[in-house]
Amino acid sequence: MENIKKWLRANWSTSLLVVVFIILLVNKDAKAWLMRQVASTGLLNSEFSKTKNRDTASQEEINLSLKRDDGSVVHTADLRGKVVFINFWASWCPPCRAEFPSIQEFYEKYKSNPDIVFITVNLDDVPELGRAYMRDKNFTLPFLVPAGNIPASYFSGSLPTTVVLDKKGQIQLHHKGLADYSKESFYREIDALLSATY
Secondary structure, eight states: OHHHHHHHHHTHHHHHHHHHHHHHHHOHHHHHHHHHHHHTTTTTOOOOOOOOOOOHHHHHTOOOEEEOTTSOEEEGGGGTTSEEEEEEEOTTOHHHHHHHHHHHHHHHHHTTOTTEEEEEEEOOSSHHHHHHHHHHTTOOSOEEEESSOOOTTTOSSOSSEEEEEOTTSOEEEEEESOOOTTOHHHHHHHHHHHHOOO
16 A cells, blocks of 8 residues: 555646546546637638638528427428528537537627527437536527438538528538537627628
8 A cells, every 4th residue: 555655745736647648538427628629719710611612502492300209290391591500419419518508608799680590409318418418517598309310411411510590591501520619700790790781
């Protein structure tokens, strides 16, 4: 036992790093916290499309159908005329957990604006796990699940994935992976989409 104490005193920094690594390895919230710190630097932020000459015909045919808790169905094709923020996530996904507080902050800032729609698409195998996560963390974002196939142009399997549609239903942002959606630069892009007239 005395040898262990001596080793720990001599190698305290290594011991501390091992403990931190183990915590990060087994605790989803610890991983999410670390990822959130990295995202807050802005290195992982998403970028809006600067291409204005997109193939609008194919974009207009894309429709994502989603079911609310009350059983009603939302179709993205019916949301033209509004900016639509779509986030695909799961409660078991550390990067999803890391970015969710920034999405909640974004939602709080814009939820009273009638020209923007927030859609968070839960992809847990058991949706109750996603609902429980949102309750535990006091998130108030709309909770939806797929009501059919998800178009590949919206989601191809990477979690988290975020898509922003402009008022014409065209994809202006498609970001796979963690990002911080509580940045002023992101809000400026959203404001530009909201003020656009077609």
